[in-house]
Amino acid sequence: MKAVVMGGGIAGLLAARVLTETCDEVVVLERDELTGEPEYRAGVPQGRHTHGLLVRGGELLEELFPGLRAELVAEGAVLADAGDMQILNPLGWLAKTHLGMPLLSLSRPLLETCIRRRVGAEVVGGVHVTGLSLRDGVVDGVLTRDGRVDADLVVDASGRSSKLPAWLAAAGITTPEPEVVDSGTGYATRLYTAPADFPVVYAESLSAPNLPRGVAAMRVEGDRLMVTAQGALGDHPPRDLDGYQEFLDSLRVPISEMLADAEPLTPVYLFARTASRRNAFENVANWPGGLVAVGDAVCAFNPVYGQGITVAAMEALLFRRHKDFSAKGCRRFQRKVARTSKASWAMSSNADRNWVEEKRGGLLGWYLKKWQAGIVRDPDLFRRFVRVVHMVASPATLLNPVVFRRLAKYSRQDPRPERRPAGSTPR
Structure with a gap:
């Protein structure tokens, strides 16, 4: 079986890494020219900006590439504890406590380059994919400026710039209009x-x-x-x-x-291309066989929340348990992708709706406002919240009677944040 992955970003590389476990050949096609060194590239315009690698994402990368964390630290990445973050929210400085959760701080080019070196698939730069090759309702390759590349499975991991809806429309396959939430960030x-x-x-x-x-x-x-x-x-x-x-x-x-x-x-x-956008590909009844989509090509989050790499890693692992890439099998895969990103989409899109809708994110938005007070004063609430933000724990852990009582206590208080003098430390 030959798999072709469109897009050499992190989502594409992680998908390729897992596919090497079951496919005879895996080829990654990337539009940008690539070198072996960490460099900013046009295909990742947000690459020059801060990238949060969530703790869960770091764990998954370590599972896929054993020893990667040590390699990144040797290359200069900074290793810290997730509880050492110094963050000011509207009500004060977050409670600071040691959590025992390793947090890597590094640039996007360094992370991507180290992953690419170890992916185990053929990565080809300078390839412009221009469309899909379909025969009898099955994708059997991709079209490029230079010709055609055969494939038994095509994975769209081309990110926010994905042309997949337009390519499917050209083949008579209509996809739903994407759901977009734009905070104008x-x-x-x-x-x-x-x-x-x-x-x-x-x-x-x-x-x-x-x-x-x-x-x-x-x-x-x-x-x-x-x-x-x-x-x-x-x-x-x-x-x-x-x-x-x-x-x-x-x-x-x-x-x-x-x-x-x-x-x-x-x-x-x-x-400034930060709008959250979700394509409901799982709802396309005549989705073709031999085609799946992952990463930002399906669900792109506002990068401020740092969820993209972790969700991409979770989606890549779906390839370990999914072997059927017939039309029916590919539709099932897209439903799995949708479920994988569901919680992250709910949290980030509700937060962004607070900027653009009168209801300010509804009940979830109201509840998260209560947490803003609790995580300033209570180290245990801070620990619970950080574990959910870093996708180590389920959002359901924020919903229990003990948490409700503590939140009620702190939400009645009104800590007023003061401008911290330079060089001082949080309480």
């Missing part, structure tokens, strides 16, 4: 030399409806600091240096003072 990122005492992760979170500005700063390889200013509802940080600095100055966290002695290493880079 945009990023501006700059790299600095990392001050010696700067935290591994330091952030001010956005919060609807009154706090549309925030920042995420992470230590990455090369003793560098990646600082991503964030703005929702179109209140985007600007590209020009003075405007970018003024945006940082306007935040509640004292990040400008903390960067006073840091040397800027790059210009400011922008990214």
